Amino acid sequence: MLSNKKGLTYADAGVDIDAGNKAVELMKDSVKATYRPEVLGDLGGFGGLFSLMNSNIKKPILVSGTDGVGTKLRLAIMMNKHDTVGQDCVAMSINDVLVQGAEPLFFLDYIAVGKLDPVQVATIVKGVAHACEESGCALLGGETAEMAGFYAKDDYDLAGFGVGIVDRDKVITGETIGAGDVLIGLPSTGVHSNGFSLVRKIVFERQKMQLDQYVDELGMTIGECLLTPTRLYPRPCLPLIRNFDIKGMVHITGGGFYENIPRVLPKGIGVEIDVTTWPQLPIFGLLQKWGDVAKEEMYRTFNMGIGMILIVKADDVDAIMANLSERGEKAYIIGKTVQSDVRVTLKGGAFDD
Template identity: 55%
Template sequence: MKNSHSASYAAAGVDVTAGYEAVQRIKPMVESTYIPGVMGTLGGFGGMFAPDMAGMKKPVLVSGTDGVGTKLRLAMLLNKHDTIGIDCVAMCVNDIICGGASPLFFLDYIACGRNDPARIAEIVAGIAEGCRQSECALVGGETAEHPGVMPDEDYDLAGFSVGIVDEENIIDGKRLSTGDVLIGLGSTGVHSNGFSLVRKVLDVEHTDLTSPMEELGGRSLGETLLAPTRIYVKAVKALLKAGVDIHAISHITGGGFYENVPRMMTDGLTARIDLKTFPKLPIFDLIQRKGNIPERDMYNTFNMGLGMILAIPAVQAERALSTLTDAGENAYQVGSVVSGSDGVELVK
């Protein structure tokens, strides 16, 4: 590519040589995520992956795609771009693992007003870290300059991941029954949802984001809001390896409890969640107080401290909690599956 350059294209706002520089910066990061099955290396027209399907009777591919939303604005305000990629990976792989599928590979798409190779490398560093945390490979991606469409310093980030599961091991809620126990996995904060409301309520454009705040445990507002989304892939895989029979999983994202928990329920069953069984993180108290937000709206927008909820047989609750603790998770027994048509019931 050393002979590839276009003064005319650069004059229009697209610097192809900056793109080549970015690729060279990120290549070691990308290769650090490679797992068995990756074919080729960065630079081809398509990422190739040969999955190991030995022992599977009927392999099923499970895919997920998502972005980071307006949380990106916090990264821009703080000029900190090395964790936002973890969020992008998390939003995809946490969805995939809900079906019992192990993520195989990930691809990203970065749109920017101007290609700054150093900043692109920061973003991809986070993506690579997210892939390592979820034990999947970063096999490709795309960076596109949009001069005249986006301001020079702006960018957007989206991703796509594919996982695999044997059909007989798909987690789909079909075996849910009354009496199943609900296990909640602690979140790291707001994760990557509801930031349009967060930015409005906390007026982040005109607020001190860097000074420590006592009500946030000595952390700054910016650090708290930018904390990357927790990736739960290893935790769920640890449960499955320990023989825990997971009946259903819900990733608590946009729409909070009221939208996401019913998605794992089947007709005639409701998840009854006791709000006293897990800690509500201080950031949510701050958001609710500053915005005078009704409690129901909070639970209909944010994860409130639980990023994932699993339903398992009651007799396996102790084993599940022990396994999750050993895996480094903050896990709580938060309720049970009962008869009902609401899908979710929150009790105090």
């Protein structure tokens, strides 16, 4: 006797292959717009192909970095706004590659979803592609995983992997940094992608705010401010790396000033930073006030308005600042290196109380 039971399909288990194919079609043009001449093949292969045959670098070194967006995604999900987090994903890896002196070459993304919405995924990837194009790197491939029963229906995670190239003789390590060098800070666009567990505790638990709540000091809603994407630093920094002796670079991410700056300092060298030398973005003052957060904790958690630091010879400062100014880039002389076993000393403002 024949059974009338219908056989189960992958779709019955919560995975829609057709939706995945539609998402790929929706993102194809965005991805192709990022391709450099070195990209071989087309989107959809099992692996991305990238040729180094035309590189003029004598001793090529590949530099890689990987990271995710973290709990900032919760805000994007709550606001149903997914067009900015792709830039966060790219910036977190590409900025880390950059600080080694490397030119970004290509990037791959990974998106895991509870229920695949082709339009949502394509929107995320368009943000990734736009950031790759802005950084001069190709979006070489990626993966979208529909994980029914693992993530909630509207939840997703986003991470990525970037690769850059640098001549072995020009890798920026920080080993030549000595006392008397100067720190130049490049401004951030906001909170970037670190410290959001504390941000959410302050905004939602302490202040009981809604993301659509307008904040006069910010000139926008708190949600709009917090979702401002992480700044991409290749455009302002690559010309400096190519034309000047950049001794060290620091991407201010999780750990803020106190944890990130020592990563490039030789033994016996510390930095003294005057926190009054750049304009503080209003969001940081508000978070500190709303959460009653100690000033040291703020600088240990957030970028506080400086997303990238260059450590350079004092003799090069004027030329570097002029170069940045000519290209319309804001920069601030924020401190100096000193002979000291204390790695980071912050001065000025509240630190002089």
